[in-house]
Amino acid sequence: MTGRGVLTFTDRGIYCPAGDFYIDPWRPVPRALITHAHSDHARWGHGRYLATPRSLAVMRHRLGDITAQIAEYGQVLRIGDADVSFHPAGHVPGSAQIRVCVAGQVWVASGDYKTENDGLSEPFAPLPCHSFITESTFGLPVFRWQPQPRITEQILRWWQGNRAAGKTSVLGAYALGKAQRLLHMLADGPGPILCHAAVENTNASLRAAGVALPQSDVLTPECSAKTHPGALIIAPPGAIEASWTRRFAPTEVALASGWMGLRGIRRRRAMATGFVISDHADWPGLLQATKETGAENIYVTHGYTDIFTRYLNESGHSAQVVPTEFGTDDDDSAGPA
Secondary structure, eight states: OBOOSSSEEOSSSEEETTTTEEESOSSOOSEEEOSOOSTTTSOTTOSEEEEOHHHHHHHHHHHOSOOEEEOOBTOOEEETTEEEEEEEOSSSTTOEEEEEEETTEEEEEOOSOOSSOOSSSOOOOOOOOSEEEEEETTOSTTOOOOOHHHHHHHHHHHHHHHHHTTOEEEEEOOTTTHHHHHHHHTTTSSSOEEEOHHHHHHHHHHHHTTOOOOOOEEOOTTOOTTTSTTOEEEEOGGGTTSGGGGGGOSEEEEEESGGGGSHHHHHHTTOSEEEOOOSSOOHHHHHHHHHHHTOSEEEEEEESHHHHHHHHHHTTOEEEEOOOSOSSSSGGGOSOO
16 A cells, blocks of 8 residues: 555555545445446445436446436535535536545546536536646647647548548547547538447437437447448447448548547558547646645656656656556556556
C-alpha cells in the first residue's frame, strides 16, 4: 500500500480507509465507487457498486445483475467517516469525478475526463481540492485537439465524398462514448447511419437512462449497400475486419481516435484516413484541469505519466506517478503509452 491521507493506493485499487471503499478497483472488493462504465474502470466481481444513473445503465448491460446504488451529481453521501460526491467529468455520458472529504481534507479522483464540452456528455466541472488524481492518457505537448465543429466538418466532407463515389463509409469508434458522440455530431449528415450491435446496444442503454441520442439503425444481416446506399456505419475498431463489411463494398474505412494524431499509429493500423478526436483531455486540457483544482498534490495515473509528472514538477507543482491498471479497454487508451 502506497500513499497517505484521504485516499491510498493499493494492489486492488484506490482505497479510502475512512469510508472502507475503493474507487475504480481492478480486483474484486466489497464496495466499489465507479467513475464511469468503461470496462477498465467498471469491472465485474465487486460486492456493491455506486455510480451515476447513466453509468449504471451501461454497467448493468455489460455486467449483468449487480448490486448497485445510484449517486446523483452533486449529492453528498456519508460513507463511514467520509463525505463523497460525484461530479461531471465530461468523458462520456454519466462519467464522474469522485470527491472525497475526510476531516476537512478534500481529494478528487478524476477517472478519465475531457475539458471540451461535446454537447452530449455532462460538461467537465473543475473541483477545488487538496489532492487531485489525474489521468495523463495524452500527456504530451503534441496532443492538442481541434474544436469539435471542425472535426464534424472533416467527417461530413469525407462521408459526402464517399457517397458521391458510390462507397459506404465505415467509421471505427469505441462502443461507449465515442460512438454516441459521433452519432450526435453527424445526425444531420447526407445519409442513413447504421450502428454495429455493440454500439446500438449501448445506445439503447443510454437512451433508457435519458440520453437524447439521434435516431440510428442497427446493423443486421439484412443490411447491405443496396438497402442503405451511401450509409455511414459506426462500429468498434475490432469489428471492422468482419465478413459483414463485404455486403457494403466498396467501402472507405476510417478510425476516430486521439491516436490518429500520430502518423506511426495510423500507419500501423493501416488507416488511410483517421480523424483526431478523443474523449480524453489533450495537453492544454490536462494542464487547465490540474491548475483549476488548486491542488497541493497531484497523483498521475495512466498514460504518459513520467513526462506529464516531470512537467508538473518543473512548473512548481508537487506531482508523482501512481501505477494503476487503467487504460486497457478504452480505444483511446490503447496507444503507445
